[in-house]
Structures are given as structure tokens and as C-alpha cells.
Amino acid sequence: MGSTEICPCGSGASLSSCCGPIIDDPRAAMTAEQLMRSRYTAHVLGRWNHLWVTWHPRTRPDLVEEDGLRWTGLEVLRVESGQEGDDAGVVEYRASFREGRRPGVLHEVARFRRRAGRWLYVDGDVLES
Incomplete structure (x- = not known):
């Protein structure tokens, strides 16, 4: 990862x-939003292992594989709790993608929990955009 490459999560900061x-x-994520942004970036970069290890073991699939989408943008809409001292948090976001020539948007209200000091994605509700 280049030290000056802009992070795909839309923060405007460098990826590094x-x-x-x-x-x-993944232990470096101090908030649920940071973990959610890193999971989006992992989708962009094809870092499927990051998605698997940051998924709560109670809800994660046996295997996380390439989704065939080209992720093109992230917009964080709302954050509830999920800060350094919290045990749970919610992040609502819209992630834009292209599937072939067809554009799309994933609008999710995602739930996160802290387990053994680490933030993990639990599940989410996909909303119509």
C-alpha cells in the first residue's frame, strides 16, 4: 500500500x-466506524481475509470470497455509539458499486460489537436506496 495513495473509504486521508x-x-480499529471503513476498503482492494477476521464468529460465513463488484464510493450517513469506550455501535452507510455496466448502491444499517477488545461486524439491515 503506497504511503500517498488516497484511502478508498472517502476520508481524504492516505491509505497508509x-x-x-x-x-x-484489525485490532487497530478504535471505533465501529473505523472498522466499517476498513471493511469497505478491503472490498475495494480484494482483501477478503480482513472481512472474514472482522466478522463476528456468531454471524460470519464459512468463507468470504470475491463479490464480483467494483466498489466506487462510500458515504457514511449516521453513527450511533461505537466509540472507544462503547461495547456496541451502529453505522449507516451507502456504498456505491458497479456490477459490469450496471451501477448500484448498498444502503445498510450495520451493527458492530466489541469482543475481547476488538470491534467486529455483527450484521446489518439492507435498506432500499
Whole structure:
């Protein structure tokens, strides 16, 4: 990961100072929003292992594979709790993608929990955009 490459999560920061360190070590996510942004970035970069290890073991699939989508943008709409001292948090976001030539948007209200000091994605409700 280049030190000056802009992070795909839309923060405007460099990948090396934003989601890059969290993708390399998920324990670095201090908030639910940081973990959610790193999971989006993992989709963009094809870092499927990051998605698997940051998924709560109670709800994660046996295997996380390429989804065939080209992710093109992230917009965080709302964050509830999920800060450094919290045990749970909610992040509502819209993630734009292309499937072939067809554009689409994933609008999700995602739930996160802290387990053993680490933020994990639990599940979410997909909304119509």
C-alpha cells in the first residue's frame, strides 16, 4: 500500500494513515466506524481475509470470497455509539458499486460489537436506496 495513495473509504486521508493499518491489524480499529471503513476498503482492494477476521464468529460465513463488484464510493450517513469506550455501535452507510455496466448502491444499517477488545461486524439491515 503506497504511503500517498488516497484511502478508498472517502476520508481524504492516505491509505497508509487511514484504513491500511487496520487492514493489516484489525485490532487497530478504535471505533465501529473505523472498522466499517476498513471493511469497505478491503472490498475495494480484494482483501477478503480482513472481512472474514472482522466478522463476528456468531454471524460470519464459512468463507468470504470475491463479490464480483467494483466498489466506487462510500458515504457514511449516521453513527450511533461505537466509540472507544462503547461495547456496541451502529453505522449507516451507502456504498456505491458497479456490477459490469450496471451501477448500484448498498444502503445498510450495520451493527458492530466489541469482543475481547476488538470491534467486529455483527450484521446489518439492507435498506432500499
